[in-house]
Amino acid sequence: MKIEAFQPQHASSALKTLDIELRALEALRAALQMPDLARAVEQAIQILSATPGRVIVTGMGKSGHIARKIAATMRSTGTSALYLHPGEASHGDMGVITQDDVVLAITWSGETTELGDILHYCRNFGVKLIVATARADSTAGRAADICLTMPSVREACPNELAPTSSTTLQLVLGDALAVALIEARGFTSSDFHAFHPGGNLGARLCTIQDLMGTGESVPRVGRDASLTSATIEMSRKRYGCTAVVDEDDRLVGAFTDGDLRRCIAVHDLKDNIGLHMSPSPVTVTGDTLATDALRVMNENAVSVLFVVDGDRLSGIVHMHDIVKAGVA
Missing domain, CATH: 3.10.580.10 (CBS-domain)
Incomplete structure (x- = not known):
């Protein structure tokens, strides 16, 4: 197999991507220090930690992949959570949502068409809805009981189209919620071991x-x-x-x-x-x-x-x- 000569411009492109996404994270950090987002996060944690049911995390496309990861992180750290695909929800899976649950919807634009049925369901049945979006004035943002408004940032994609910086912010915000829930619930390493009995992590946590x-x-x-x-x-x-x-x-x-x-x-x-x-x-x-x-x-x-x-x-x-x- 022929190995191409080292192309320093590729490494430069990678560094450029990191710089753009680091600036996006700095913008999120600055937003979290402002009263509006800080208050919304505080309210979201109170609702998520107090819910007698589950956290139903949903999103479409790349936001859906992030939603899956957020649900998995919450599950592994003591918060009962699952991912609900918006398309499947519209075709019979809406029934997994109960009035004891909280829905966390991830949508950068706030106008994700496939989320429409879930938004209507939450309003009609009194299910608490938390939305993480970059547009508080969007359809999803207006429908939310709590809107976690992320800062508008530049995508790292050279065409500024492919979700890159935006999904990084969604993922980090999800991690921030999950870690705050760990602290709110007093989740310990012993509790963590109960959810991770296998593999190297389970071995490290065994007593x-x-x-x-x-x-x-x-x-x-x-x-x-x-x-x-x-x-x-x-x-x-x-x-x-x-x-x-x-x-x-x-x-x-x-x-x-x-x-x-x-x-x-x-x-x-x-x-x-x-x-x-x-x-x-x-x-x-x-x-x-x-x-x-x-x-x-x-x-x-x-x-x-x-x-x-x-x-x-x-x-x-x-x-x-x-x-x-x-x-x-």
Whole structure:
């Protein structure tokens, strides 16, 4: 395959596009600092966060693609949302909208013909309508209960026709709404994990409670145990160590393969484990993120962590368990 010579004008064109869209974002930022749009966004967040139903996000063409993404972002961050295609809505899917829902319509011109039936439906059935548009005086803008008026900006397309800067603003405004809803709802990383159980993101958000060994799989001996019994317990389990607990199952120490090697040649295997254990083992709690537990392991140069609930032993986790889960 013939490779064309480097054409610096292409990179210049790309930079020009970035400059135009950056100016558009600066215009949106400036608009958000003005009372009209700031007040409208505040009202929109209050309605979206308080709705007992769902956020129905709709739009046509390129705005429709942005609407799909906004709905997906809201869903993944705790706001029940779905995308409704305006054409399908006019042919039977309007029934997905209930009076408990809020409709968020994305339309740059505000004159998108295909949105007409949804606008009428919202007015006739008392469904709250939020419209994001560059024209507050448009058909959609006038129909809205809340109009999020974006600044008119230049498209990056050399013909100033293809949606480029405009869709960037729509996307960023959608992200701003979604993030504000995260804060309004108090959405946590644990909540986020519930919506993202798979893949690398899910692995990063899992907690030690999801990975740790519990019950009979946890190596443990009483503090009156001998070196021999502790060695047998370590051999029976797969962690290369054993917890040392008191009569109330409180963690009082740990005995590792390294401890055994250091004392086996010079001490009697009938010695009490308390003479040779490490009295302050590194611990985490069950709600510790796996990523944080891995950091603790690296900082303390250990491959195993005991998991405690208060001062009671509740589990054990090996570095291999964390790596196997896809965290590292």
